[in-house]
Amino acid sequence: MNAIFQTIVSGLMNLFYTTDIHKGLLALPEEEARHCIQVLRHKVGDIIHIVDGQGGFYKAEIVEAGKKKCIARQLESQYSFGRRPFYLHLAIAPTKNIDRLEWFLEKATEIGVDEITPILCEHSERRQLRHDRLEKVLLAAMKQSLKAFLPRLNELAPLSALLRQEASQEGRKFIAYLGEGVIGHLKDNYRAGENVCILIGPEGDFSPAEASASQEAGFLPVSLGPSRLRTETAGLAACHIVNLINE
Numbered sequence: 001m002n003a004i005f006q007t008i009v010s011g012l013m014n015l016f017y018t019t020d021i022h023k024g025l026l027a028l029p030e031e032e033a034r035h036c037i038q039v040l041r042h043k044v045g046d047i048i049h050i051v052d053g054q055g056g057f058y059k060a061e062i063v064e065a066g067k068k069k070c071i072a073r074q075l076e077s078q079y080s081f082g083r084r085p086f087y088l089h090l091a092i093a094p095t096k097n098i099d100r101l102e103w104f105l106e107k108a109t110e111i112g113v114d115e116i117t118p119i120l121c122e123h124s125e126r127r128q129l130r131h132d133r134l135e136k137v138l139l140a141a142m143k144q145s146l147k148a149f150l151p152r153l154n155e156l157a158p159l160s161a162l163l164r165q166e167a168s169q170e171g172r173k174f175i176a177y178l179g180e181g182v183i184g185h186l187k188d189n190y191r192a193g194e195n196v197c198i199l200i201g202p203e204g205d206f207s208p209a210e211a212s213a214s215q216e217a218g219f220l221p222v223s224l225g226p227s228r229l230r231t232e233t234a235g236l237a238a239c240h241i242v243n244l245i246n247e
Contacts, residue, residue: 014040015143016050016070017150024074026050026060033070036062048072053142053150057081081148087171087195088242089115091162092235093202096125102137104232108239109141109151117154119162123204129156159199159210163217171195175214176234177221178205186222186238192246200235 016036020027028036028050036042044065050058050072056079060072090113095101105116118129135153142150166173172194174186183189190196199206199219206214215221224237 014049015146016048017053017139017143018050019052019054021052021056021058021074025063026058026072026074028070028072030068033066033068036070037065038067042070047075051081051143051148053139053148055080055083055148057148083149084112084246086193086242086246087114088112088239089117089195089197090200090235090239091117091119091159091166091197092200093121093124093231094118094126094129094156095203095231098126098129100230100232101126101129102134104235105134105137105153106141107236109138109147110145111236111239112147112243113151113239114149115152115154117162118156119199120156120158121202121210122207123202125202127156131155159206160213162199163213163219166197166219167217169197171197173197173217173219174222174238175199175206175211175219176201176224176238177211178228179208179211179221181211181215182221182223184222186224187241187245189220189222190242190245196242198238198242200231200238203231 016028016032018026018028018032036048042048042062044062046062048060048062050060056077058074059076060074062070062072064071120127138151138153172190176198199214211221224234229237
């Protein structure tokens with residue numbers, strides 16, 4: 001992070017988001033524009049800060065303002081803002097209580113995660129998700145935590161499909177598991193700088209067959225500690241461990 005953007009972030013109160021960027025002009029989506037102009041009372045000439053969810057961080061001046069419209073002219077920019085030297089993919093079984101899943105998504109985004117895949121398991125109690133609603137949770141958490149990368153949220157998929165997909169991917173692979181065959185704690189098996197995918201099961205844990213299939217796909221069974229954790233707590237613990245090791 002350069003000195004200019006360190007100064008910006010240290011005094012920053014609000015971030016806005018857009019992917020509509022063309023020839024130095026940034027157009028906010030309707031909901032973002034309404035929040036900027038009607039709620040926060042920004043006007044033409046005001047300086048705002050915008051992220052694009054792909055690592056772009058912009059300082060911009062508002063040049064057009066309306067109830068549902070806000071266009072700003074780019075003044076300064078930094079790309080790959082806050083990029084980390086590792087990639088963290090969490091595949092997690094959605095909780096029966098959707099509030100707990102949303103809490104996990106929010107906190108994992110604040111701590112740092114690159115990709116999230118909701119997975120269907122034998123013991124899953126929730127088998128449907130509103131993807132658009134979860135995307136909004138991620139977006140709000142990205143802006144709140146002053147990040148420029150929006151985590152990728154995949155569609156709900158069977159565990160078997162996730163295992164087939166990850167079989168061709170490089171990096172470390174772990175399954176947080178309460179059964180037999182655990183090789184030790186995640187913190188003792190993961191190394192800083194490694195790309196990693198971690199499986200987090202439902203509240204009834206993975207079935208023995210699922211654990212076996214995961215291990216055959218290259219996922220090593222690890223512990224997250226002596227306590228029995230709720231699904232969302234286990235996901236957040238794994239996220240924190242990986243980020244802490246990389247500090």
